[in-house]
Amino acid sequence: MKRTRQTHPDWKTAALVSPITGSAEQPISVLHRTLAPRSVVREHSHPWGQLVYSYIGVLEVTTPSGRYLIPPNRAVWVPPDVVHEVSSLHGAEISSLYLDANESASLSTECCVIHVRPLLKELIIAALEMGDQCDWDGPGGRLFRTLHDQLSAAESEPVYLPLPTDQRLLKICTHLQAHPEDNRTIEQWSETVGASIRTLQRLFKKETKLSFQGWRQQLRVQIAQQRLAEDGVTITQVAGDLGYESSSAFIAMFKQNLGMSPGEFMKAIRCPKPSTSNLL
Template identity: 45%
Template sequence: MKHRQTDMAAAVMRELDALRSLPRPVYGQVLGLPNHAIGQRHRHPWAQLSYAARGVVEVVVESGRYVAPPLHAVWVPAGVPHAVRSAEGTEIRSLYIAPAALADAGGACRVLTVAPLLRELIRTFGEFPVEYDEQGEQGRLVAVLLDQLASAPKADLMVPWPRDARLRRLCRELQAHPERGTTLQEYAARLGVSDKTLSRLFLQQTGLSFRAWRQRLRVLAALPLLERGDRVTDVAIACGYDSMSAFVAAFRGFAGLTPGEFFKARAR
């Protein structure tokens, strides 16, 4: 399965390289090439919206990891190197958008909340021909889609990534093993610095304390597990929490909702 996904990603990359310009200001049909996760770092001259109709999508850029569960999408500005990751079974709907099509097409990567209307617009657009009628009904729907994208609220579903090579190694370990309870003091000893120095460096590099950063990482690591239907107790343990109540409290503190409330929108 892994080799098949790698071959598919390589084929998509070849198609992307061959695509010199978009046939229309917005491109992204259901069977088109954007609807595959490309795990290797790449860039293109168009903005990209990666939305998971099912599952959870993660977009990795130099400055952070952006996670989009159901009813969310990741906006990647044109020219930004990025990789897209998703678990098996994730159904991606991605749009490529010419920078001139949106006034606010630049800026930084961000996670957007996909309201029901925007979700239906993305689904409907996916059935349009590649060269849709820009002057007719299809063009008017695309204009509404772009308006909805421009006004979509931002969701704070990202983990900032440090620039310091030592911290990046530490963060990669934490991401691979969110269940580990290694303390800041233990990491500081491993790096040969004081815990105060490591704490200050972490805050400078990420804008978050070590504790807050790991809390956010653990909550976001839980999203794919919850989305595939794992028990909340099992997810709590897998993400480093001693009890389900501690995990639910941390989740609510970050997302403002319990895990059940957060994912209830899937059934709407």
């Protein structure tokens, strides 16, 4: 079994939660939980697919292929049997949609991030209010089937951070994760790691499906989401911490990638969660 790289070893370990699914009577279920700040559900896998969605806060989902940071208007789909970890730096309110193997078969076989549009969000809320013990042949079943249809039609977005395995690339990427403000060009990195510019460009495309510039920008998008979730931080501070000379350049990059400005993002992650009667 391919494993994830260990993340956040000093964070609190959160308990695993098992859904009520995997039977003909209940092939889809929804659970809600609160993830405390600096806590992580350690790497695990299960025979059902899982859609991880946060109402409040930013989630980090790590798989063997890369890292996904999930703001409130996005969700990550984890297919059955994929090893993954779920964590949050500042805490989060999470809803997970679980689908058994048959229901998962029509969805992507790879992890992906989807845009949770208003209809899909309201269907998730309605499913939470209905709970797991519903009549699959009645209104509850129709609701879950509609939810499944909307999930199948949801747009996937390339917003995860793929992790390379080549040691030269890994040296660059590890440094940039710790120092995202570093604006060195690939030409300068070529001298540092002892590889030609063409070799680095080829390896980045091969191992991450992104250019060097694209990978660094995606890293900055992810770190920006984490920083903007902190209390008291300003957009100007985050822009400077990420190596941008002006806030306007940072705002334009952020909006281009997430479809909302940093200010809109900060409001979204702090908005009250929907009222439900079956929060677990």
